[in-house]
Amino acid sequence: MAYTLSVPFFPLFLHQDLGLTSGLEAWAGVSISISFLISGLCAPFWGSLADKYGSKPMLVRSGVGLAAAHLANYFVYDLFTFILVRIFQGLMAGFSPASVTLVGTNTPDKHVGYALGVISTSTAAGGIIGPLAGGILSQWVGLRGCFIASGVITLISAVIVLGVKEVREKRSGARPSVLQDLKRAAATPRLLRIYGLILVVSVSVLVLEPLLTIFVVQLGADESNAMLSAGIVFSAVGVATVLTGSRWGRIGGKIGYGKTLIIGLIGGGLGNLLQAVVSHLAGFAMLRFGYGLFFAAVYPALNALIVQHADADFRGRAVSLSQTASQLGIVIGPLLGGFLGGWIGIPLVFLLTGIALLGSAWYVQASGFDRPQIARARQENRETLSNIVKNDSSGPS
Structure with a gap:
């Protein structure tokens, strides 16, 4: 939900708040893609750390980092800085994969399907609620206020993870x-x-x-x-x-x-x-x-x-x-x-x-x-x- 609360409206942010008038479609595409590109390049590194230290630390790391990125967008007033923040957001990504791994490896086998189904349903619900909530919220606090809301929601998620107990199993053999x-x-x-x-x-x-x-x-x-x-x-x-x-x-x-x-x-x-x-x-x-x-x-x-x-x-x-x-x-x-x-x-x-x-x-x-x-x-x-x-x-x- 924190993602869909603000990201779908990047084109309006670029136009209304950053004053971009030409090449709006192209820069909107760059601002969305750059984060996913960096995230994909960093995924093996974060995955290896998750294997070594567990999924819970990676969830906290990603949650705090993403919250900082969302909040940083509130203070952005030029295109170059906005792209830099999006790159940082890509570096900090990985919350969803880590959450799926944590649930999948810490749930009894007979309940794994149900638990992952809950995650899938929650993701779908976030995709529905986020854009609507962002649209309504923007009427009150503007586009920048949506970034604050995204950051707060993500930070709360990271804090909740601190109360989760992770049971780690030793891997047998090389993957x-x-x-x-x-x-x-x-x-x-x-x-x-x-x-x-x-x-x-x-x-x-x-x-x-x-x-x-x-x-x-x-x-x-x-x-x-x-x-x-x-x-x-x-x-x-x-x-x-x-x-x-x-x-x-x-x-x-x-x-x-x-x-x-x-x-x-x-x-x-x-x-x-x-x-x-x-x-x-x-x-x-x-x-x-x-x-x-x-x-x-x-x-x-x-x-x-x-x-x-x-x-x-x-x-x-x-x-x-x-x-x-x-x-x-x-x-x-x-x-x-x-x-x-x-x-x-x-x-x-x-x-x-x-x-x-x-x-x-x-x-x-x-x-x-x-x-x-x-x-x-x-x-x-x-x-x-x-x-x-x-x-x-x-x-x-």
Whole structure:
């Protein structure tokens, strides 16, 4: 919630508070991508420290650092300093992965699925509440006040972690390197195709992040109420995902996850095509909600397909590699979207993402991910798949 309370409104902050008038889309994309890029580069280092000292210290480290970054934004008055703060925020990132690791390794096996499901639901709830709360709060205290709120929330989270008891287990043997995992994944071409799809899907989602708030203003929202209007638009997809994510998981268990993936990609692609030609704010919000109803099927299906196609002793690491593909998309998406939005216009970006998703649907159909042997694997791994679907219905955050 602390993230979505302020980050979706970066374009308005750049324009209204920092006085940026040209290249707004591009700089909004840079400001979002730079943090994820630095976070991805630092992730192995923080991960090694977590292995050595535990996840709890990493949670506290990240929580305090992120809180400082959010609070620092309150005092930013030029673009260069803002980018520096975003770089620092990337250095301090890692709160969500560390929290998942802490819960997963300190929860009894029979309750792990439920505990991770709670985290997934909480993440989705934050994605819904954050933009709405940020939009409402900005009416009272302005954009800078949202940064203060984000910092306080993050700091409170870090303080709460101090009261958590972590039980650490000694690792047996050396853990395979990422390079070894990549080589093993390369031996299964279908896994590589799924990772490619995850990259495309992640880019299609994040390419729009620096543009949505600007597009809301272009559709006629008054700048004084733009944050509230943008908050509603951002939350629409989250609401739709919460309503239908688990249902798509059950449908996939019956008809095949390849089929639900195709349905989700087609629905998401058509939704983006329609958003390219919308001319009213209310219609745009409704289309975002409709897009979310279908797109909620995509990430659970992709993760379930990874479990189906990976060997039993490689499934956990195969899913972890999918997060690498997703993170790459999270870095590329905002940067690409920012430059494309300023070059060809935002409607054409919606058009391109729609075509990309429809092309992905055709590729999935042509590749035949749900063949008979996969159906047998689905039956054997029903319990594992249900946990994956439950925990990943909200996509990247």
